[in-house]
Amino acid sequence: MSMNCPIGEEFKQRLLSQEKPFKPNSADVEHCRNCPSCNRLLEQARKLEKGLMIYQEQILKYIPPVILKNPVEPAFPRRLIPFGLAALAALLLIGGTVYFAWFQNDAVDERKPPISGLSPIVLVRLNLAEGCLEGSGGKVVNYPCLISPSGETWICRKNARLLMPEKVEIIPASCSFRYTSEGIFLKDGVMLVHVIKIGSPFSMRTPQAVLGVRGTIFSVQVSDKETSVKVSEGKVWLRGTHAAEEREICASQSLSVSAEGVFADPGSYISPAPVVSSLNRISSISSKIVSPRQIVPATLAISITTPSRDVPAHDEAMPPSVSSPADVSPTTAVGSESIEISKDTPSVSSQTTEARDPFSEISP
Amino acid sequence: MEVEEKAVIGEIKSGKSTRFSYLTEKYGKMCVHFFLLRCRCSLDIAMDLAQESFIRVFKSIHGFDLERSFKPWLMAICRNVSADYMKAERMRMENIKRWIPPFEIALEHKVLKAVEIQEAIGRLPDRQAEIVIMHYFWDLSCVEIGALLDIHDGTVKCHLHKARGGLLEILLEKKE
Numbered sequence: 338m339s340m341n342c343p344i345g346e347e348f349k350q351r352l353l354s355q356e357k358p359f360k361p362n363s364a365d366v367e368h369c370r371n372c373p374s375c376n377r378l379l380e381q382a383r384k385l386e387k388g389l390m391i392y393q394e395q396i397l398k399y400i401p402p403v404i405l406k407n408p409v410e411p412a413f414p415r416r417l418i419p420f421g422l423a424a425l426a427a428l429l430l431i432g433g434t435v436y437f438a439w440f441q442n443d444a445v446d447e448r449k450p451p452i453s454g455l456s457p458i459v460l461v462r463l464n465l466a467e468g469c470l471e472g473s474g475g476k477v478v479n480y481p482c483l484i485s486p487s488g489e490t491w492i493c494r495k496n497a498r499l500l501m502p503e504k505v506e507i508i509p510a511s512c513s514f515r516y517t518s519e520g521i522f523l524k525d526g527v528m529l530v531h532v533i534k535i536g537s538p539f540s541m542r543t544p545q546a547v548l549g550v551r552g553t554i555f556s557v558q559v560s561d562k563e564t565s566v567k568v569s570e571g572k573v574w575l576r577g578t579h580a581a582e583e584r585e586i587c588a589s590q591s592l593s594v595s596a597e598g599v600f601a602d603p604g605s606y607i608s609p610a611p612v613v614s615s616l617n618r619i620s621s622i623s624s625k626i627v628s629p630r631q632i633v634p635a636t637l638a639i640s641i642t643t644p645s646r647d648v649p650a651h652d653e654a655m656p657p658s659v660s661s662p663a664d665v666s667p668t669t670a671v672g673s674e675s676i677e678i679s680k681d682t683p684s685v686s687s688q689t690t691e692a693r694d695p696f697s698e699i700s701p
Numbered sequence: 702m703e704v705e706e707k708a709v710i711g712e713i714k715s716g717k718s719t720r721f722s723y724l725t726e727k728y729g730k731m732c733v734h735f736f737l738l739r740c741r742c743s744l745d746i747a748m749d750l751a752q753e754s755f756i757r758v759f760k761s762i763h764g765f766d767l768e769r770s771f772k773p774w775l776m777a778i779c780r781n782v783s784a785d786y787m788k789a790e791r792m793r794m795e796n797i798k799r800w801i802p803p804f805e806i807a808l809e810h811k812v813l814k815a816v817e818i819q820e821a822i823g824r825l826p827d828r829q830a831e832i833v834i835m836h837y838f839w840d841l842s843c844v845e846i847g848a849l850l851d852i853h854d855g856t857v858k859c860h861l862h863k864a865r866g867g868l869l870e871i872l873l874e875k876k877e
Contacts, residue, residue: 349866350862353861353862353865353866354858354859354861354862355858356836356842356843356858356861357836357837381869381873382865382869384808384809384811384873385865385868385869385872385873387808388806388808388813388818388872389818389833389837390837391806391808392806392813392815392818393837393838395802395804395806395815396734396802396804396815397730397731397734399802399803399804400730400733400734400737400744401733401744401748402725402726402729402730403725403729403730403732403733403748403751403752403755404722404725404729405721405722405725405752405755405756405759
């Protein structure tokens with residue numbers, strides 16, 4: 338570039354330092370008309386700017402568009418990391434607590450060996466019309482129950498034990514009973530009852546008799562005409578429904594009474610100590626394996642039926658005055674592992690396998 | 702910053718990540734061109750670097766101030782990415798096959814190849830080359846460039862003056 342022009346260097350400085358686009362002022366334009374060197378500089382600067390602008394437009398046409406190949410998620414704000422960690426720790430704590438409180442109980446349940454002699458399944462069906470178990474807070478404590486979607490049918494193991502709110506444990510066997518806050522009303526059948534010591538006396542009624550019990554293990558057997566009681570531990574006071582006379586039955590004794598208050602002679606009933614020990618053993622096991630899923634709400638009426646069974650050994654020692662219920666054969670061992678009872682057909686579809694009396698099953 | 706661009710960035714910040722394609726469509730090619738000029742690399746590498754840049758944008762856009770202009774912020778990220786690349790690949794940059802734009806520019810009685818412009822910019826000192834790219838191809842003002850490079854805008858103009866003089870000398874005067 339020629340430096341003959343006195344303002345050439347200053348013009349060049351002023352021209353090339355300004356932002357695009359070049360906008361020379363009128364004085365510079367006038368100067369450039371009369372100064373070839375400055376005019377040439379201006380033209381070249383304009384040409385350069387034009388070339389760069391064209392280049393910018395053209396080059397973008399040859400560049401492919403950018404498409405993010407890997408979808409990325411927004412980064413978690415760092416300031417929230419401590420809160421996130423705290424929330425995660427709390428979640429783990431709660432989850433762990435729930436896991437150990439809930440599922441581990443089931444795991445314990447599965448690890449426990451089954452009690453010898455128990456048949457695997459008995460079908461228990463709620464019978465809302467006839468209503469046999471009332472109250473609230475009852476639990477099936479020793480085995481899980483399957484409850485049908487309708488809630489009417491429960492499937493649980495034979496000898497499922499029911500724990501009532503007043504700390505009364507029941508092993509119903511082919512019986513129909515009603516449980517209320519006032520006590521148990523056994524309509525018919527056989528039942529083994531374990532009354533844990535409570536503050537107030539616990540009473541039990543049958544069609545023929547009234548029983549007063551406290552801290553006791555005993556079995557009750559109701560037939561058409563009389564009620565038979567066998568006491569394994571503690572004492573039971575027995576009287577006829579329509580009579581005032583009351584008799585005390587001590588451990589290892591049995592007694593039967595009719596509705597009119599006629600007592601049969603007490604037999605030489607030998608306390609089945611194994612029954613008591615087994616019951617206590619089951620209690621200790623069941624107290625560990627109760628889980629929320631095993632809780633059976635007893636707010637609805639329940640009819641419980643178990644398969645027929647063979648007779649316990651200690652029934653042979655029962656005095657003649659004590660009558661066995663009709664469905665209990667003293668000699669035969671006819672029963673089923675599973676039994677289904679519906680509303681319409683009150684008994685039974687069975688698979689014939691060996692089944693045993695719940696009382697004898699508890700015994701080793 | 703345009704109102705639409707501001708709204709889109711606001712949506713992205715609020716979690717609507719699908720709107721991010723608006724930014725890649727608008728600025729993707731400019732980023733690729735920047736890397737082609739600054740890193741003198743192949744088109745594939747420039748595309749990868751642009752990807753990396755937008756991933757960084759995506760990760761840190763929650764901290765972007767909507768009152769500021771987006772383009773200088775994106776340029777700053779691209780500069781960091783290019784610096785990282787050149788630092789890592791400086792030993793191999795000579796062997797990388799450059800992308801050559803396949804077109805020419807007709808300027809009155811002169812024809813300039815696009816690659817000549819690229820080479821001319823590449824021969825400028827780094828600071829001047831950066832300023833030419835920012836000013837001509839990213840449309841950033843001298844004030845914005847000064848803020849981005851942390852220098853006075855008068856200094857930017859000085860660099861711009863020298864860069865233009867250099868380009869005039871390389872592209873036009875020597876040819877004539």
